[in-house]
Amino acid sequence: MAPWGYEKDNGPAHWHKDCPIANGKNQSPIDLINGEVKYDSGLKPLTAKYVPFSDAKFLNNGHSVQFQPSAGNGSELTGGPLAVKYNFEQFHFHWGNNDTEGSEHRVDGKMYPAELHFVHWNSTNPSFKDAVGSGGPNGLAVLGFFLKVGAENAALKPITDLIPKVKDAGTSVTVPSNFDMQAILPATLTDYYTYDGSLTTPPLAECVKWIVFKQPLEVSAAQMEAFRSVINRDGKPMGGNYRPPCPLHDRAVKTSFK
Ligand SMILES: NS(=O)(=O)c1ccc2c(c1)[C@H]1CCC[C@H]1[C@@H](c1ccccc1Cl)N2
Ligand SMILES: [Zn+2]
Numbered sequence: 001m002a003p004w005g006y007e008k009d010n011g012p013a014h015w016h017k018d019c020p021i022a023n024g025k026n027q028s029p030i031d032l033i034n035g036e037v038k039y040d041s042g043l044k045p046l047t048a049k050y051v052p053f054s055d056a057k058f059l060n061n062g063h064s065v066q067f068q069p070s071a072g073n074g075s076e077l078t079g080g081p082l083a084v085k086y087n088f089e090q091f092h093f094h095w096g097n098n099d100t101e102g103s104e105h106r107v108d109g110k111m112y113p114a115e116l117h118f119v120h121w122n123s124t125n126p127s128f129k130d131a132v133g134s135g136g137p138n139g140l141a142v143l144g145f146f147l148k149v150g151a152e153n154a155a156l157k158p159i160t161d162l163i164p165k166v167k168d169a170g171t172s173v174t175v176p177s178n179f180d181m182q183a184i185l186p187a188t189l190t191d192y193y194t195y196d197g198s199l200t201t202p203p204l205a206e207c208v209k210w211i212v213f214k215q216p217l218e219v220s221a222a223q224m225e226a227f228r229s230v231i232n233r234d235g236k237p238m239g240g241n242y243r244p245p246c247p248l249h250d251r252a253v254k255t256s257f258k
Contacts, residue, residue: 028197139207
């Protein structure tokens with residue numbers, strides 16, 4: 001099979017051939033249906049402590065654009081549904097070719113124009129790759145933020161300004177060391193959905209504690225358009241790099257809010 005992608009001939013409907021777990025019972029993303037979630041008063045706020053990276057790249061990996069530090073620097077995530085500390089690994093985006101589609105998770109069937117994923121790995125593992133393969137839903141913790149079109153996002157501007165430099169698959173650029181990743185996050189990480197799921201692209205490993213925030217982040221129309229100029233390995237617009245929702249099966253989605 002051609003390397004996986006999001007086109008007709010290599011998209012999500014084909015992934016099960018190389019990754020049978022695609023038809024597993026703990027797959028992501030899902031449709032977050034408010035009438036079926038359960039408030040859990042035990043869910044505390046999350047604490048993300050991000051230290052500026054001196055050597056990070058912003059790159060086009062052919063199916064997303066991602067911020068990738070060269071090594072860990074003590075940036076970490078704790079609290080919420082997490083029992084231990086998770087180390088920051090990378091962040092990346094999923095988006096559509098118009099404002100009616102693009103996010104991976106949905107809320108009562110509604111898609112947002114984009115979704116931002118902050119990926120962290122369970123620090124009891126030697127590396128993120130071990131965490132991916134560690135078995136069970138506590139290997140990774142991914143924070144999902146919906147993006148909607150509105151005011152310019154000043155915190156994301158240093159990143160969206162780099163997008164034209166990574167237009168083509170396989171290209172990368174160094175991120176200025178004064179980039180403040182912490183500024184992207186809302187001041188308090190309180191209202192979120194959380195459930196046990198998977199990576200949303202191959203290898204689709206069922207190793208993820210998903211934490212999806214209720215409150216979308218805003219980006220300007222110009223920042224949204226920047227994403228839509230990114231090209232994939234086939235030379236086509238990368239927009240549409242989202243997996244449709246998967247069956248919930250017998251999983252519960254908990255919320256930190258009523
Ligand atoms: N949309 S997402 O956040 O659910 C997602 C989906 C797939 C992958 C990632 C994140 C990243 C982050 C951890 C693993 C890494 C990647 C991967 C997996 C195994 C081996 C190497 C690598 Cl680079 N695959
Ligand atoms: Zn993702």
